[in-house]
Amino acid sequence: MEGNIAQLGQFIGAGLGAIGSGLAAIGVGNVAANYLSGALRNPSAAASQTATLFIGLAFAEALGIFSFLVALLLMFAV
Amino acid sequence: MGITDVATEAHGEGTGLVFHPLDQFKVTPLFGDGPVHWYTITNATLWMAFAVLAIVAMFVIGSRGRAIVPSRGQSIAELFYGFVYKMVEDITGHDGVKYFPYIFSLFCFIFFANFLGLLPLSFSPTSHIAVTAVLGFGVFIIVTLIGFVKNGIGFLGMFWLKDAPLALRPIIAIIEVISYFVRPVSHSIRLAGNITAGHAMIKVFAGFAAIAAVAPVSVVAIAAVYGLEVLVAGIQAYVFTILTCIYLKDALHPAH
Numbered sequence: 001m002e003g004n005i006a007q008l009g010q011f012i013g014a015g016l017g018a019i020g021s022g023l024a025a026i027g028v029g030n031v032a033a034n035y036l037s038g039a040l041r042n043p044s045a046a047a048s049q050t051a052t053l054f055i056g057l058a059f060a061e062a063l064g065i066f067s068f069l070v071a072l073l074l075m076f077a078v
Numbered sequence: 079m080g081i082t083d084v085a086t087e088a089h090g091e092g093t094g095l096v097f098h099p100l101d102q103f104k105v106t107p108l109f110g111d112g113p114v115h116w117y118t119i120t121n122a123t124l125w126m127a128f129a130v131l132a133i134v135a136m137f138v139i140g141s142r143g144r145a146i147v148p149s150r151g152q153s154i155a156e157l158f159y160g161f162v163y164k165m166v167e168d169i170t171g172h173d174g175v176k177y178f179p180y181i182f183s184l185f186c187f188i189f190f191a192n193f194l195g196l197l198p199l200s201f202s203p204t205s206h207i208a209v210t211a212v213l214g215f216g217v218f219i220i221v222t223l224i225g226f227v228k229n230g231i232g233f234l235g236m237f238w239l240k241d242a243p244l245a246l247r248p249i250i251a252i253i254e255v256i257s258y259f260v261r262p263v264s265h266s267i268r269l270a271g272n273i274t275a276g277h278a279m280i281k282v283f284a285g286f287a288a289i290a291a292v293a294p295v296s297v298v299a300i301a302a303v304y305g306l307e308v309l310v311a312g313i314q315a316y317v318f319t320i321l322t323c324i325y326l327k328d329a330l331h332p333a334h
Binding site (some may be wrong): 051054055057058061062065066068069072076 | 100165168169264267268271272274275313316317320321324
């Protein structure tokens with residue numbers, strides 16, 4: 001294996017960025033789980049809150065996408 | 079140095095994946111291989127043009143009959159129109175409805191660009207931050223202008239929360255201003271990142287399909303991920319549109 005120390009850093013950093021994506025997955029799951037538990041308690045109010053659900057999912061997911069982007073930048077753009 | 083050159087340099091020829099998962103996002107000119115200028119016809123502009131043509135075709139065919147009992151094409155067009163109209167009306171209220179054409183155009187363009195990008199051998203223009211940033215910053219600039227035109231200088235009251243304790247208000251104002259300016263960035267990167275991640279994931283599984291031992295698993299995984307991507311393509315168009323509506327609502331009624 002050849003390569004230099006900067007490349008090593010890039011790959012380690014990209015791997016750390018992937019942890020961020022995984023943590024965002026916890027957040028997205030949390031949003032969906034809480035929506036479902038709320039929806040099962042009061043199904044009549046569930047339909048009106050789907051927009052809020054998607055907004056929450058989008059916000060939680062965006063931060064995971066940011067860390068994915070950092071990983072991509074480290075791999076290909078640095 | 080393009081993405082492919084760096085990738086080839088980093089991974090070497092013939093080792094690891096046979097093709098690189100991000101090669102599919104490379105913008106290349108359709109005619110010749112000169113440098114890409116702003117007016118060069120590339121695969122990105124071609125597929126954006128296809129998206130626009132598909133939208134035009136759908137609505138021209140859909141609105142041709144104007145039947146009381148709609149045909150299939152008309153039903154689809156009405157479904158799109160009604161879906162976005164209801165979203166705009168629900169979120170922004172009656173005074174936001176006059177911005178409906180803009181929001182509807184955004185929705186249709188992103189929806190069709192996402193779905194055409196899922197065709198094999200096609201190109202997904204929404205996977206490029208250059209494309210989504212134009213859409214995202216366009217929304218940001220237009221919404222900010224609407225806010226100042228409608229509310230005058232009172233639009234800045236959005237950042238100065240009257241409910242908060244006086245000592246905290248400057249700090250909250252700073253946070254609000256930062257979060258306001260981060261909006262277009264997250265708005266555009268969310269769309270591009272989702273599409274990029276999905277397409278790259280399909281390509282990664284396609285790379286595993288070359289190994290005979292894991293090929294059946296890989297093929298099933300590609301089908302599953304593709305199904306997920308169909309869902310994501312629709313959801314991201316919806317999310318982009320609904321966030322545009324929310325930003326518009328903030329501009330029209332900054333007091334809330």
